[in-house]
Amino acid sequence: MDAKPLNNSNSAIVVGAGPIGALLAITLAKQGWQVTLLEKQALNDNVLPSSYDKRQLALTPQSVDWLTQQTLFPTLHNALTEIHHIHTSSKDCFGSLSMHAQEMGLPALGYTVSQNTLGNYFFRALAHLPNITLISGVTLCALQQNNQSVELILENTNHERLSLSANYLFAADGAHSWVRNALAITAQTRHYDHHLLTAVATLSQPHHHTAVERFTPTGPTAILPMTAPNQVKLVYCYRQQDEQLILSLQAHDLITRINHQLGHQLGKVIQIDDIQHYSLVEIKPERIQQGNIMLVGNAAHTQHPVAGQGLNLGIRDVQAIATWAKTADATLWQPLAISRKKDHQQTMKATHGLVTLFSHPSATVRSIATAGVQLIELCPPLKKRITRMAMGY
Ligand SMILES: Cc1cc2nc3c(=O)[nH]c(=O)nc-3n(C[C@H](O)[C@H](O)[C@H](O)COP(=O)(O)OP(=O)(O)OC[C@H]3O[C@@H](n4cnc5c(N)ncnc54)[C@H](O)[C@@H]3O)c2cc1C
Numbered sequence: 001m002d003a004k005p006l007n008n009s010n011s012a013i014v015v016g017a018g019p020i021g022a023l024l025a026i027t028l029a030k031q032g033w034q035v036t037l038l039e040k041q042a043l044n045d046n047v048l049p050s051s052y053d054k055r056q057l058a059l060t061p062q063s064v065d066w067l068t069q070q071t072l073f074p075t076l077h078n079a080l081t082e083i084h085h086i087h088t089s090s091k092d093c094f095g096s097l098s099m100h101a102q103e104m105g106l107p108a109l110g111y112t113v114s115q116n117t118l119g120n121y122f123f124r125a126l127a128h129l130p131n132i133t134l135i136s137g138v139t140l141c142a143l144q145q146n147n148q149s150v151e152l153i154l155e156n157t158n159h160e161r162l163s164l165s166a167n168y169l170f171a172a173d174g175a176h177s178w179v180r181n182a183l184a185i186t187a188q189t190r191h192y193d194h195h196l197l198t199a200v201a202t203l204s205q206p207h208h209h210t211a212v213e214r215f216t217p218t219g220p221t222a223i224l225p226m227t228a229p230n231q232v233k234l235v236y237c238y239r240q241q242d243e244q245l246i247l248s249l250q251a252h253d254l255i256t257r258i259n260h261q262l263g264h265q266l267g268k269v270i271q272i273d274d275i276q277h278y279s280l281v282e283i284k285p286e287r288i289q290q291g292n293i294m295l296v297g298n299a300a301h302t303q304h305p306v307a308g309q310g311l312n313l314g315i316r317d318v319q320a321i322a323t324w325a326k327t328a329d330a331t332l333w334q335p336l337a338i339s340r341k342k343d344h345q346q347t348m349k350a351t352h353g354l355v356t357l358f359s360h361p362s363a364t365v366r367s368i369a370t371a372g373v374q375l376i377e378l379c380p381p382l383k384k385r386i387t388r389m390a391m392g393y
Contacts, residue, residue: 039135059111064111086098145292192282197238320336
C-alpha cells in the first residue's frame with residue numbers, strides 16, 4: 001500500500017469536491033495549508049462533479065462580498081445577475097411583501113448564478129494552487145484518528161489502496177456523507193411530501209431583476225432572474241403523489257399548471273426548457289465535529305432549497321473555518337463547531353418553518369401567516385431589519 005503522510009503542521013484532507021469542499025480547499029490552500037481534496041466521481045477531461053448542475057442559486061450579498069474579496073474571486077461579479085426586487089406572497093391569501101434594493105440604498109438584495117458557473121470558477125482556482133492535491137475517482141475504505149492526526153484509507157481508480165494522513169479532515173461529501181456514517185454520527189432525516197421541478201422559463205415580459213416567491217399548499221413556487229431580460233429560473237413544487245402526472249404532461253399543460261400556481265406578478269411563463277426534478281429532504285446530524293474531523297456544507301446541514309440558504313450556509317462554514325485556520329488554535333476548534341452548529345440549527349429551523357407555515361394545507365393557517373407578512377410590510381423598520389437578515393447580515 002502506498003503511504004502518503006502529510007506531516008505538515010497545517011494539513012487537511014477535504015472529502016468532496018462539490019462547491020463547499022472545493023471552496024474550503026481553495027481557502028485553506030491560500031492560507032498556506034497543505035490540502036488533499038478527494039472526490040468520488042472520476043473527473044476526466046475537465047468534467048465537473050455532477051452536483052455542479054444548472055440549478056440557479058440565490059446568493060446573499062454577504063456571500064458574494066466574501067467570495068469576491070481580492071484573494072478569492074474578484075471577477076465573479078461578471079457572472080452574477082443582480083436581484084433588485086423580491087416579491088413574496090401566498091396563493092389565495094390577501095397580502096404580500098415587497099423588498100427593494102433602492103429602499104435599502106444598496107445595489108442588490110442578492111445575486112443569482114448557476115452552480116455550474118460557480119464550479120468553473122472554483123476548478124480554475126484549484127488548478128492554480130500548487131499546495132492542493134486533487135484525487136478523483138476515489139472510494140473511501142476506512143477512517144481512523146488520534147489526538148494529532150486523521151488517517152484515511154482509500155482506493156483509487158486503478159484499485160490501488162492509498163493511506164493519507166493530515167492534522168484535520170473536513171467532510172464536504174454531501175447529504176449522504178460517507179464520513180458521517182463512518183463516525184457513526186446519527187442524523188435526523190425528514191422527507192418532504194413534495195418534489196421540486198426546476199426549469200429555465202421564458203416570461204411574457206421582462207423580469208426587471210425581480211425574484212418572486214409564492215407559497216401554495218403544494219409547496220413554494222419561485223422565480224429567479226437570469227441574465228437575459230425575459231429569462232428566469234423557475235422553481236416549482238408539486239405533490240409527490242402527482243409525480244407520474246407531472247412527468248407525463250405535455251409542455252403546454254405543464255406551463256398552464258405553473259402559471260396557475262405562480263400568479264401573474266411578472267406576466268406569464270410562455271416557454272420552459274432544461275427541466276430537472278429533485279426530491280426534497282432535510283438532514284440534521286446530531287453533531288458536526290468528532291476529534292479533528294468536522295462536517296461542513298450539506299454533510300452538516302441538508303435543507304429544503306426554498307429559502308435559498310443551503311450554499312449560503314455552507315459558505316458561512318468556510319468563512320468561519322478560514323478565520324480559525326489563520327492560527328489553527330486547537331483550543332478554538334470545539335467553540336468553532338459549537339458556533340457553526342448554532343447557525344445551522346437557526347437557519348434550518350427558519351427554512352422548515354417557512355415551508356410548513358406558508359404551504360400549510362389549511363387556508364386559515366396560511367392566511368394568519370400572510371397577515372403577519374402584511375404587518376411587516378406596514379412596519380418599515382421591521383421590514384428593513386428582515387431584509388438585512390435575508391441578505392445574510
Ligand atoms: C434545486 C436546488 C436549488 C438550490 N438553490 C439554492 C440557492 O438558491 N441558494 C443556496 O444557498 N443554496 C441552494 N441550494 C443548495 C445548494 O445547492 C447546496 O447547499 C450545495 O450543493 C451543497 O454543496 P456541498 O459541496 O456541501 O455538497 P454537494 O453539492 O452535495 O457536493 C458533495 C460532493 O461530495 C462528493 N462525494 C460524495 N461522497 C463522497 C465520497 N465518499 N468520497 C469523495 N467524494 C464524495 C460528491 O460527488 C460531490 O461532488 C439548492 C439546492 C437545490 C437542489
